[in-house]
Amino acid sequence: MGQHSGIGVLDKAVSVLTAAAATPLSLAELCGATGLPRATAHRLAVGLEVHGLLARDAGGRWCQGPALAALAAGAPDPLVVAASGVLPRLRDRTGESVQVYRADGLSRVCVAVAEPSSGLRDTVPLGARLPMTAGSGAQVLTAWADEGYRRAVLAQATFTERSLDLVRRRGWAQSVAEREAGVASVSAPVHASGGGVIAAVSVSGPVDRIGRQPGARWADDLIEAARSLSAAL
Template identity: 70%
Template sequence: MGQSSGIGVLDKAVAVLEAVAKEPCGLAELCARTDLPRATAHRLAVGLEVHRLLRRGPDGRWRPGAALAELAGGATDPLLDAANSVLPRLRDITGESVQLYRRDGTQRICIATAEPPSGLRDTVPIGTRLPMTAGSGAKVLTAWADQATQRAVVTDAVFGERTLLEVRRRGWAQSVAEREPGVASVSAPVRDSTSTVIAAVSVSGPVERIGRRPGARWAQDLLAAADALQNRL
């Protein structure tokens, strides 16, 4: 075990994280690398898995979890820095809830938000994981994903390949009551310097306020926000 902080359980948890970071491992390997008793190593690994700091693959071995990347990226992630400037402006223009999503496999994660100060809102907390099977943000991230991901998502999605083709042609996506009853949204792709789609920026709110054609109302503002995010990266 490495340096001691004087807090035993913390030091042991860090030892587990460091052991798994070197190479994915099962329980026996974890015990060997950390010198922890089997019950202690298992309890800590399962607890870290609950908090998404570790994850178990199909082979049953623990690997670093998505939350580690999210925590590390929060301090130095240029996309989040750009979002802090761009998303509030988009919120002020639309008067609606704004979110930024990244894809993680066949799920999307909300990594930044900007909420209006009052009124009925579509609040999606940062860190929320949503399926890629419904919603305008899901359509955007799926439309520009690799072919294997597209096939995996479309199998269970409320949209099909024809919709994804239209999203790519049009450059944005909309949804009405797909992810949640009574909620409409419109989303646009955010690209990096190589034009690779790395995120989706979304505006969402009650259908009764946004209407059933949110794209006609907000698509150009979404596209402008996506360009602003790219320019700040």
């Protein structure tokens, strides 16, 4: 359970909070991650939920609660901090617009962006909320999500489960005029230390310039950038 304060119940509560806030966990997974008995883990998780530090997602798994996010709001976002060093290099290498997206419900939010200084661009404003149903970034964020979430997205998506299988096999996604006419993009997953996908890094631009197979041009650069972001986290 990491460090010990000498206050047993506090140490156990922190271990539950740390495990479930890092990645959504079922009760069984929470017990496995913390080594706590089922009844103890459940009691502590419910208590943390009462205080808003943990919550339950649509699948009933324990995850970060709104109060925890509010407490962290005053601190720098590690993903955004890491992106500030990685995205400019990717933009300069590709000459195209680059973004980082994070899933938020059935949407994805642009949390970091770097734009070329000139030329026709695919400008995605910082903070823009895009649907999870189209685009290479949406494919990446959905491909590594749990089955219930994938089903919810695929019910309305322009891509299919077969498409997501391909994304997982090759480690990146591409789209052409999927989210917006005339725009193509390619994206790669950013992994947390525990291995889960927490974001997607993307390159996007006009189809006429980057072609109908953007992955052939930029996938290697995207994967390298995604690994740099993952390492920084």
